Amino acid sequence: MPDRRDQDAIARALALGVLDGAALGDRLVVRARHGDGARDALGTLSARSPSAVTIDTRRGPVQVPLADVVAAKPVPPPPAPRQRQR
Template sequence: MSSAIPPPQFLSQARLGTRVVVRYRIEGGLTDALGELVARTGSECTVRTRRADVVVPLALVVAAKEVPPAPPRRGPRNFS
């Protein structure tokens, strides 16, 4: 028997600012949002990804977990 917390419950309890990955249903399949958990209500959460804030309805979440900090971004390559 698994003692894992259901994904919507994890997102409801996670500290804002936690880096998370959230897998959720979309038309035609599944997609992921990877970034910082920045907001939540009783029915949705917001993940700040590199591109935009993504609002995810908790009812569509199939998996969620905390992930380690992003590695530092590389500087531009020098081809001299």
């Protein structure tokens, strides 16, 4: 049975594969280590370099170092805005 470190390494490898295969403009969520915890960036992939990806979120662009990535996956488009009730 794989231990926790093996599972983390597998999840990280899968996440880096998702980021490598994603096209600019794809909608993703990326989880990265941040201090003692983790932080998520949800939005569209706007840039990629050998060491980082940039995710355009509702709050602005977030640069995520690949060394800190622990998980990533594609997500569907956001739901359409609701009609206002009168």
